[in-house]
Amino acid sequence: xxxxxxxxxxxxxxxxxxxxxxxxxxxxxxxxxxxxxxxxxxxxxxxxxxxxxxxxxxxxxxxxxxxxxxxxxxxxxxxxxxxxxxxxxxxxxxxxxxxxxxxxxxxxxxxxxxxxxxxxxxxxxxxxxxxxxxxxxxxxxxxxxxxxxxxxxxxxxxxxxxxxxxxxxxxxxxxxxxxxxxxxxxxxxxxxxxxxxxxxxxxxxxxxxxxxxxxxxxxxxxxxxxxxxxxxxxxxxxxxxxxxxxxxxxxxxxxxxxxxxxxxxxxxxxxxxxxxxxxxxxxxxxxxxxxxxxxxxxxxxxxxxxxxxxxxxxxxxxxxxxxxxxxxxxxxxxxxxxxxxxxxxxxxxxxxxxxxxxxxxxxxxxxxxxxxxxxxxxxxxxxxxxxxxxxxxxxxxxxxxxxxxxxxxxxxxxxxxxxxxxxxxxxxxxxxxxxxxxxxxxxxxxxxxxxxxxxxxxxxxxxxxxxxxxxxxxxxxxxxxxxxxxxx
Ligand code: ATP
Ligand code: MG
Numbered sequence: 001x002x003x004x005x006x007x008x009x010x011x012x013x014x015x016x017x018x019x020x021x022x023x024x025x026x027x028x029x030x031x032x033x034x035x036x037x038x039x040x041x042x043x044x045x046x047x048x049x050x051x052x053x054x055x056x057x058x059x060x061x062x063x064x065x066x067x068x069x070x071x072x073x074x075x076x077x078x079x080x081x082x083x084x085x086x087x088x089x090x091x092x093x094x095x096x097x098x099x100x101x102x103x104x105x106x107x108x109x110x111x112x113x114x115x116x117x118x119x120x121x122x123x124x125x126x127x128x129x130x131x132x133x134x135x136x137x138x139x140x141x142x143x144x145x146x147x148x149x150x151x152x153x154x155x156x157x158x159x160x161x162x163x164x165x166x167x168x169x170x171x172x173x174x175x176x177x178x179x180x181x182x183x184x185x186x187x188x189x190x191x192x193x194x195x196x197x198x199x200x201x202x203x204x205x206x207x208x209x210x211x212x213x214x215x216x217x218x219x220x221x222x223x224x225x226x227x228x229x230x231x232x233x234x235x236x237x238x239x240x241x242x243x244x245x246x247x248x249x250x251x252x253x254x255x256x257x258x259x260x261x262x263x264x265x266x267x268x269x270x271x272x273x274x275x276x277x278x279x280x281x282x283x284x285x286x287x288x289x290x291x292x293x294x295x296x297x298x299x300x301x302x303x304x305x306x307x308x309x310x311x312x313x314x315x316x317x318x319x320x321x322x323x324x325x326x327x328x329x330x331x332x333x334x335x336x337x338x339x340x341x342x343x344x345x346x347x348x349x350x351x352x353x354x355x356x357x358x359x360x361x362x363x364x365x366x367x368x369x370x371x372x373x374x375x376x377x378x379x380x381x382x383x384x385x386x387x388x389x390x391x392x393x394x395x396x397x398x399x400x401x402x403x404x405x406x407x408x409x410x411x412x413x414x415x416x417x418x419x420x421x422x423x424x425x426x427x428x429x430x431x432x433x434x435x436x437x438x439x440x441x442x443x444x445x446x447x448x449x450x451x452x453x454x455x456x457x458x459x460x461x462x463x464x465x466x467x468x469x470x471x472x473x474x475x476x477x478x479x480x481x482x483x484x485x486x487x488x
Pocket of ligand 1: 373
């Protein structure tokens with residue numbers, strides 16, 4: 001379809017307020033494509049765009065002209081089948097490992113009230129200050145696409161009063177998170193996490209169990225250089241002492257800090273230790289270590305954690321800078337780093353958040369958990385073994401209408417019995433059908449043309465050895481199952 005006659009060029013949105021669809025309203029275009037746009041209501045009126053009704057009005061179902069092809073939103077990526085197969089296999093391994101450690105799946109909405117994240121993650125974090133996708137819905141509620149999962153898992157646990165039956169729960173959830181960060185390799189605006197949470201256990205052994213589980217999962221996935229970093233953030237009793245010491249230390253280094261860190265000094269000074277700007281890292285090189293300020297309980301908690309890791313032979317690094325971005329952490333904090341990721345070195349992060357339940361209006365129940373960056377994990381695993389796209393077990397090359405009509409029920413029967421079989425629904429030459437089978441990566445090809453129909457015997461070709469064996473067409477499905485090793 002041509003766009004000749006459309007006088008106004010398509011424009012891409014810029015900035016956070018821009019519309020994400022490359023669609024322009026133009027009634028004068030002769031080649032008008034009917035597209036129902038719903039998201040357009042989120043766009044602000046721009047020059048060259050028809051005025052969009054304010055939020056709260058009914059969905060917009062106008063006729064618009066697609067001027068250019070529509071691309072995905074910046075920082076949002078597609079996971080195409082080859083990659084998705086790898087994601088599936090990682091997910092399978094992860095759910096096996098999580099299951100063996102006693103975690104059960106919980107599935108939650110991706111949209112929550114903004115207040116949930118503002119209260120839990122903390123107002124003075126990058127996430128809440130500038131990274132959340134927040135909007136007012138038609139009834140005026142302020143909603144946010146979840147930037148992380150923990151707050152929502154806690155919300156569900158409290159909302160359903162699960163703690164009243166049994167406060168000790170182990171959950172996992174896998175799904176997308178949304179943060180409006182600067183997109184780069186390993187950093188996306190929609191990214192995926194595998195989250196695991198243990199509720200109702202204050203013991204450091206629960207933290208160690210999470211770390212062991214991460215190490216085990218990464219080992220099974222062939223990630224060889226994963227290194228756990230651990231630290232203790234203390235608790236509300238001892239952290240203020242550290243905070244004061246840190247502020248004293250920073251007072252003499254003000255001019256060396258970046259603008260963000262100067263701001264963090266007022267709101268969340270611990271996070272200055274986490275700043276990635278080289279100048280800030282240099283300036284805070286000799287900053288006081290949090291571990292020196294721990295109270296007796298926090299000290300003992302951290303000692304038991306280290307002792308348990310030692311007993312398991314898990315090598316780890318005590319990382320005084322590991323403070324994590326979210327407000328709700330207390331005591332144990334950890335990250336799994338790998339050199340395979342370049343600048344974005346953390347493949348997973350987590351820790352204890354004993355105060356969160358209370359912050360969210362629930363009872364005082366301890367909790368600990370982690371989040372694995374699925375995208376980053378998939379990148380590491382793919383780099384290690386490459387993405388392998390599996391192919392069908394058998395491709396049926398049926399030549400001519402009669403062969404097609406005969407073979408189609410076999411295809412359906414094989415598919416319904418759980419065997420990946422495929423065929424072309426067009427009358428193509430043997431050569432092009434074999435080409436198609438090769439392209440799909442089929443293991444075997446069943447050939448049936450006129451001769452095979454006449455002899456009531458097809459030829460099953462092994463695509464690797466090129467050997468052919470006869471297959472009786474009267475018992476095609478049974479014979480195929482036998483040859484494909486799918487019997488029994
Ligand atoms: P980072 O320091 O890399 O920004 P973070 O402290 O913000 O990480 P968490 O909120 O603890 O990360 O999330 C846990 C994991 O999720 C991270 O270790 C990382 O692997 C992954 N992750 C976080 N943000 C993104 C993103 N924007 N894109 C892809 N993965 C991400
Ligand atoms: Mg971050």
